[in-house]
Amino acid sequence: MKNFVSKIKSYVNSSYKAFFQIIISVFIILGVYYIGFIFGTRHPKQIVVEGIKNMTDSDIKADMGIFWEAFQKLRVNHYDSDKTTEKDFVYGAISGLASTFGDPNTVFFEPVESKKFKDDISGSFGGIGAEIGIKEGSLMIVAPIKDSPSDRAGLKPGDRIFKIEGKITSEMTVPEAVNVIRGKIGTQVNLSIYRDTWAAPKEFSITREEIVLPNLESKMLDDKIMYMRLHNFNEKSVSQFSKAASEFSNQGGKGLIFDLRGNPGGYLQVAVDLAGWFIKNGSLVVTQDYKNSMDFGFHSNGNEFFLNTPVVLLLDQGSASASEILAGALKFNRPDIKIVGAKSFGKGTVQDLEDLSDGSQLKVTIAHWIMPNGTSIEKNGIAPDYEVQILDDDIKNKNDAQMNKALEVLKLEMFGTSTTAKVQ
16 A cells, blocks of 8 residues: 555656646747847847848738749749749849839849940940930830931831840830940941831831930021021030021121020939929929829929020920920910921830949839920820821921921011921
8 A cells, every 4th residue: 555655646746747837838939039039129139031131021911922923933834944043033023013113214234234224324325326215115216316337228207116136125125125226336236117108117227326316406497597406405406506506696686596496305303403493493394293192383483585486496396305394384384486396205204223233223103294284295295286197208208297387387476477498
């Protein structure tokens, strides 16, 4: 009996001991987990998934697990996955993010593309000398630069680029197209171009050259009419415009034809400064409309030099951005200024460049331009008062029908005569 009781006591004591060991172990495990949780919260680590950094953001509501699930399936199952790097996947994903808005002006530049874009805006580069963009889903010539290879080849604003080096452009972004068009100076690029007046696309082989952007040209015509053509809005534009205005005054100028055809734009402030030569101080030039109901108006502040001068403005499909801002300011602040030519391109958005850590960039649309009458430039453009198209026969015969009409309209304003003028 004593042996039995001793065994019972021994069993109970060992059970208590085991129980307390379990309890202590649980507390130790919970304590270690808690300490680890607190440390992990205060010092979070980046989780690397197969060579790609995974970022977390409390503001992101989407299930990013679906992204990684798709990433893994594509990397494992796609036939060409062995030829694709993790960086290719990342850049492709960012490009997809940028394309979400259906906005051709919001784009992602890989590091190499980013460098080329920076070279573009420095003012000198190699290529065919044409501003290109996307409109209504088509890659097209916005404006060929005067005396550039594209201009000498006969390309015109509104020409649609159907193929580049035999590759259809329907899925190309502007940076992708630029990368193919650019190349070593002296080499050729082959373009398939479609124009609305043509039955089928035509082939062009254009030799690449170093492209230097022109600026402003001016000359005095008969009847004291000055002709000015501004090719872009850059840091030299205002000073050169001022010089031409001095020549206008010194030669007793009476009327002005201001040509913005083929001008793809440039600096906003240049457009605002030039508007001050034509309209009253304090007049609204353009409104920058941001998201969340934010907006900012730009007003003229100039010498009003041409305020009482008869002026005719020339526009075409290649007039874009800053050209449209200036044209809209003159159209809605000076109803007496008539516009001759064709409807402008309709590029009325503001982009901001965001540098990313690996040398790539995002060009992001952050605002829209609103004209003084409250309408948006984007996709609407500026409509002429007198629509005149340049036909193939005009090009062949070197007949500038738009300029001829501008002279006719200006002389009617100046002299009250509708005598048709023609410029050779």
